[in-house]
Amino acid sequence: MPRRPSRRIHPVDQVLPVGKLAVYGFQHVLAFYAGAVIVPILLAGAIGLSERELVHLINADLFTCGIASIIQAAGFWKIGVRLPLLQGVTFTAVSPMIAIGLAAGGGTEGLLVIYGAVIVAGLATFLIAPFFGRLIRFFPPVVTGSVILVIGLALLPVAAADAVGGASAPDPGNPRYLAYALGTLAVIVAIQRLFRGFLATVAVLVGLVLGTFVAWLLGDAHFGAVGESAWFGVTTPFYFGWPQFSFAAIVSMIVVMLITAVETTGDVFATGEIVGKRVGREDVTRALRADGLATTIGGVLNSFPYTCFAENVGLVRLTQVKSRWVVVAAGGFMILLGLLPKAGAVVAGIPHPVLGGAALAMFATVAVVGIQTLSRVDFHDHRNVVIVGTSVGLAMFVTAQPDVGTAVPGWAQIVFGSGITLGSLTAIVLNIAFHHLGRSRGPAVAGAPGADAVRLEQVNRMSRDDFVDTFGRLFQGGPDTRAAVVGRAYDRRPFADTANLRAAFQEALFSAPHEEQRALMTTYPDLGADAVADGDEGEESARDQASVGLDRLADEDHDELVALTEAYREKFGFPLIVCVRDSGSRDRVLAEGQLRLANSPAQEHAAALIEIAKVANRRFSDLVADANPIATARTRAFGR
Structure with missing residues (x-):
């Protein structure tokens, strides 16, 4: 009996050799470290914690980040998305946590109220994850692409702040800072241009190491904290005392987690795009369950709310190392750093400008993934232009003017305090408003596909003439040519569902006599024809060819396409017919x-x-x- 061929392992699930896992995992840690420790630093300074308490918070943060990342990437039961997604403390929670801590009196007393809210919010996120996963139909490419683009663009100022010395002490006029940042970036770009294989995949790590070494030689990288740090330190549950529970604090933190869920969804879709793995409702649900569980563990182990870290999504895209076990290895390193304060102090010695240079490359690649996702969106439908333009515009407004959040009421500051949050929510809300609520109308959607959608119950009541008049636009040609194919489909009434209706047209086309098929072919316009651009061949042809820019070709490109279509027509006797909306680009049409x-x-x-x-x-x-x-079935399931 012949052996069944073994199923090919997806790159996401491949377990790399131990050496590569270690190197790639440590690269993730270095890229992640600055963002990982900034939240406890900001919080400790705001609510008045001591330096000793801050050190414990940082160690607890790193330790829990490692656990959370392993849960998300490795996964178990129905928890963890099993993609190369690193977990870190969400920046969205910083302002609410500071407000909660100060309202409770600051210091460790305020910290205990924060932990109570974090634990409950984590449990709530875990429980609502399946319901949030059902909302995946509200995340088409126009939303996910916008969210991913916003994430990348909104993170670039963070990288820029690091590149000029860090947000706490920026010095844009310092030529050394500029040299460190651009030098690190140049090393990463040069390695990816000159090398292939393993060295190209560790370009970020090499850039960070070389940049730090040069800074150390010039006296700008300091490792004095290594000698002062202990060799071993363990974070114990409820180290600061038993958590305290406040209803207002809990509600505030649950809102934070709901907003964070939107960001996590965007990161999951971004990573799915990068690694080439389809993301579905269950994937989003598992990712959010992991967020909720990690957040609960964070509250117990003296840390904070967790989410997928967009910073490391860019690293996956830049290096093309897709294995989730690399993130598991990174989680192991973070647990080790949380247990070995000296090791953490070494990583903490990397200068901000060096980190900033590497971050510029990584964060920009996140934005590129967003652009890549948006390339599948039909921007001839003006609704999509409005959705993307408004969400990106508002996100950049808040990112460029962060103090604008102080102009809104306190309850709204959580939204206006983050460009990622505001941009993501705007994309989701506008998509619902334009594509899911009521009848499409207004100048923004005039002439857009689906603006006057025909419903199945209408179709089954149509006369033959009405049917031919309505569906004749599916094909080219005059009334007689269309009527022959469409009329044959009409004879298959009644239609049980839209799939049955679609099949009727396919059967009518392929079962037509050869002469009739040939006559239909001759009615299709040449690709890139001036008559199509002028609208003489009908609105459908204009929209089809405009989707890849065949209506606005440069003279050289137009001449190349004309030469191809003339050669084709001369050989076969009918025009070159290509579904250009499936081809995706002018070059693919020509090829x-x-x-x-x-x-x-x-x-x-x-x-x-x-x-x-x-x-x-x-x-x-x-x-x-x-x-x-499929979308219809999802809609019905959501309705139930």
């Missing part, structure tokens, strides 16, 4: 056309029919409400 020139006439007849069917499928989705049966 596909060149390949098809070598086909036989019989093969091209079949290929043209398939392309006509694909074009009709696209137009069908624009025209018919609930045309996607």
Whole structure:
């Protein structure tokens, strides 16, 4: 009996050799460290904790970050997304925690009230994760792309602040800081340009090490804290005392976690894009369960709310090391750093400008992932332009003017205090308003696909003439040409669902006589034709070809396409037909056309029919409400 071939392991699940796991994992730790410790530093200074208490907070933070990252990346039961996502303390919680701590009197007394709220908020997040996961239909590419782009852009000022000496003591005029930052960035870029394989994947690590070494030689990297730190230190549960519970503090922290859930969802989608793994409802649910569990553990082990760290999403994209076990290794290193204060002090000695130079590369790549996701969005639908433009604009407004949050009421400051939070919520709300609530209307959506969607119950009541008039736009040609195909589909009434309706058009096309198919093919316009750009071939053709810019080609590109379509028509006797919305770019359209020139006439007849069917499928989705049966099923499940 022949052996069944073994299933190929996805790069995310591959376990790398121990040496590579160690190096890649430590690279993640170095890239992550500054962001990991900033929250306890800010909180301790704001509520009046001592230096000894701050050291314990940092160790507890690192220790719990390691546990949280292992839970998220390795996963168990229905907890953890099992993607290369590092966990860190969310910045969204900083201002609310400071407010909670000060309201409770500051110091360790305030800290205990914070921990009570953190524990309850973590449990609440764990419990609501399945319900939040069902909202995945509200995260199409226009939302996820906007959120990912906002995350990358909003993090760049953080990298810039590090590059000029750190947010606490910036010195933009210091030439050494500029040299360290740009030098580290230059090393990372040079390694990725000149080398392949292992060295290219550790470019960030090499840049950080070389930058720190140069800074140490010049006296700008200091490791005096290493000698002063203890060799071993363990964070014990409830080190500062038993948590105290305040209703107002708990409500505030639950709101923080709901907002953080949006950011986590964006990070999960971003990482899924990078590693090439489909993200579904259950993935979001598992990620949020891991956030909730890690946050609860954080409250017990003297740390704070946890979320997926966007900083390290950029590192995954930059290095293309996709294994989640690398993050598990990084989690192990963080646990070690939390137990060995001396080791943590070594990492803490990396100068801010060196970290900033590396962060510029990593955070920008997060923004690139957002742009990559948005490339799948139909921006000829003006609704999507409004969604992306408004969300990115508001996010950058708050990022560039962070003090604007003081102009709003206290309850709203949690939203206006973060460009990521405001931009993400704006994208979600606008997507719901434009695409899910009521009937699409107004100048923003005039002529947009789906603006006058036809519903199945209407279709089944149509006369033949109404049916042909409505669905004739799925195909090209005059009334007689369209009526032959569409009328044949009408004879298959009644339609049980939209999938049945779609299949009727496909059957009508492929079962048509050869002469009728040939006549239909000849009615399709040439790709890039001036008549299409001028609207003479119909709104559908204009929208199809505009999706990849065939209506606005430069003279050289236009001439190249004309030469291809003329050669094709001369050989086969009908125009080159390509579903350009599936091709995705002008270059792919040209490449596909060149390949098809070598086909036989019989093969091209079949290929043209398939392309006509694909074009009709696209137009069908624009025209018919609930045309996607999977989305429809999700909608019904959500309604239940």
